[in-house]
Amino acid sequence: MSKARFEQLREQLDQVNLEILEVLNRRAELVSEIGLLKNGKTTERFDPIREKEMLDKVVAANEGPFQNDTIRHLFKQIFQASLNLQEEEKKSLLV
Amino acid sequence: MSKARFEQLREQLDQVNLEILEVLNRRAELVSEIGLLKNGKTTERFDPIREKEMLDKVVAANEGPFQNDTIRHLFKQIFQASLNLQEEEKKSLLV
Numbered sequence: 416m417s418k419a420r421f422e423q424l425r426e427q428l429d430q431v432n433l434e435i436l437e438v439l440n441r442r443a444e445l446v447s448e449i450g451l452l453k454n455g456k457t458t459e460r461f462d463p464i465r466e467k468e469m470l471d472k473v474v475a476a477n478e479g480p481f482q483n484d485t486i487r488h489l490f491k492q493i494f495q496a497s498l499n500l501q502e503e504e505k506k507s508l509l510v
Numbered sequence: 511m512s513k514a515r516f517e518q519l520r521e522q523l524d525q526v527n528l529e530i531l532e533v534l535n536r537r538a539e540l541v542s543e544i545g546l547l548k549n550g551k552t553t554e555r556f557d558p559i560r561e562k563e564m565l566d567k568v569v570a571a572n573e574g575p576f577q578n579d580t581i582r583h584l585f586k587q588i589f590q591a592s593l594n595l596q597e598e599e600k601k602s603l604l605v
Contacts, residue, residue: 442523
């Protein structure tokens with residue numbers, strides 16, 4: 416393979432990484448907004464029913480190459496990170 | 511808050527989830543392509559230097575609300591999932 420092609424693919428990968436970063440942070444902002452509207456504060460409690468509903472929708476739309484179990488795992492990590500962020504925001508408001 | 515606004519935000523969240531799904535799978539396809547070009551097979555070995563380089567670029571671009579440590583954690587999960595996928599693809603070729 417040509418080195419140029421390889422470099423091109425690596426650049427594409429870096430670009431996709433930045434897209435993932437952007438959409439993860441956009442999701443975090445949205446979750447904060449929902450939490451604020453819901454409770455008048457930034458903490459949204461864990462809602463297993465809503466979480467399952469979101470996961471089911473994502474998995475239903477999954478066409479791979481990642482398998483459904485992998486997608487579930489990654490999204491659970493994202494959900495957890497969002498909850499942790501809300502906890503941090505709550506603490507910072509209490510200081 | 512109005513119920514309509516809440517529903518609207520939930521729909522936005524579902525939409526963002528699907529965007530994350532799309533870009534995660536796009537990343538997985540790109541990693542497979544790089545692996546194929548690199549080795550003539552679908553397995554790309556773990557490359558800690560390249561992984562660190564990718565993480566540094568992502569963290570440098572991070573403007574929050576997720577903190578850098580959270581972004582690092584989520585991306586490590588994504589990298590690991592990509593490696594696992596490559597292993598699965600390799601096994602399926604060997605059967």
